[in-house]
Amino acid sequence: MSQVKIEVSATTAPVDLNELLEKTVESIADISEVKGDTHAILTSQQPSDTKALQVLKTAATEDVVRLEPVKISTFEGDYLKWVNVYEMFKTLVHKNKQLQDIQRMQYLVTSTNGEARRLIENLGVTGSNYQNAWKMLFERYNNKRTLPASHLQAFFSIPNVKSETA
Known part of the structure; x- marks a missing residue:
């Protein structure tokens, strides 16, 4: 499994959250692999863009697998x-x-x-x-x-x- 690493250099310039989001989305092969990284970004940054924050929160909490609803078998008394x-x-x-x-x-x-x-x-x-x-x-x-x-x-x-x- 590949690891996705996001590096933010420690400079005096503020981090552009939208740019960070674009880079993250482009490099994600499997959301489940980066849940921990996304959570770390959310807790360490205070983004001003609420839409970007919502996308990151969804990526961190949403399950990847979508299953069809299970049908209950009809019971006839057997x-x-x-x-x-x-x-x-x-x-x-x-x-x-x-x-x-x-x-x-x-x-x-x-x-x-x-x-x-x-x-x-x-x-x-x-x-x-x-x-x-x-x-x-x-x-x-x-x-x-x-x-x-x-x-x-x-x-x-x-x-x-x-x-x-x-």
């Missing part, structure tokens, strides 16, 4: 798929502090189908019903006896190999 759907929903929706319970309930309803949807469909899409709906699904599909039995059943229903393969 015990074999419960653990994956549960972990994904719990992480993206249930523990998301930016969401209100009514939003969580809407996500829960739209990410269920079949047997799982029938279990919660009589509950209205309200914030007060979210915790009950989540608990109903959790108690039904996180059953410590049914989950292993479903996996064993799936394992024993795999067809036998008839002949050897290379």
Whole structure:
């Protein structure tokens, strides 16, 4: 990885922040490599140009990688798929502090189908019903006896190999 170094000579002339910004932007190959340098510049200089300051602050704090939003799989009541759907929903929706319970309930309803949807469909899409709906699904599909039995059943229903393969 290459290091980007910005040298400012100690002269009596003031540092032109716009010129420094242009040189910095031209030489950046990867913003994550210069976050530390940019932070040092921000803390040691008092730029008069607020736009230049904002660009430097953004470069110092912005993550480089932009990922597509993760879609939650639709759960239809298959015990074999419960653990994956549960972990994904719990992480993206249930523990998301930016969401209100009514939003969580809407996500829960739209990410269920079949047997799982029938279990919660009589509950209205309200914030007060979210915790009950989540608990109903959790108690039904996180059953410590049914989950292993479903996996064993799936394992024993795999067809036998008839002949050897290379």
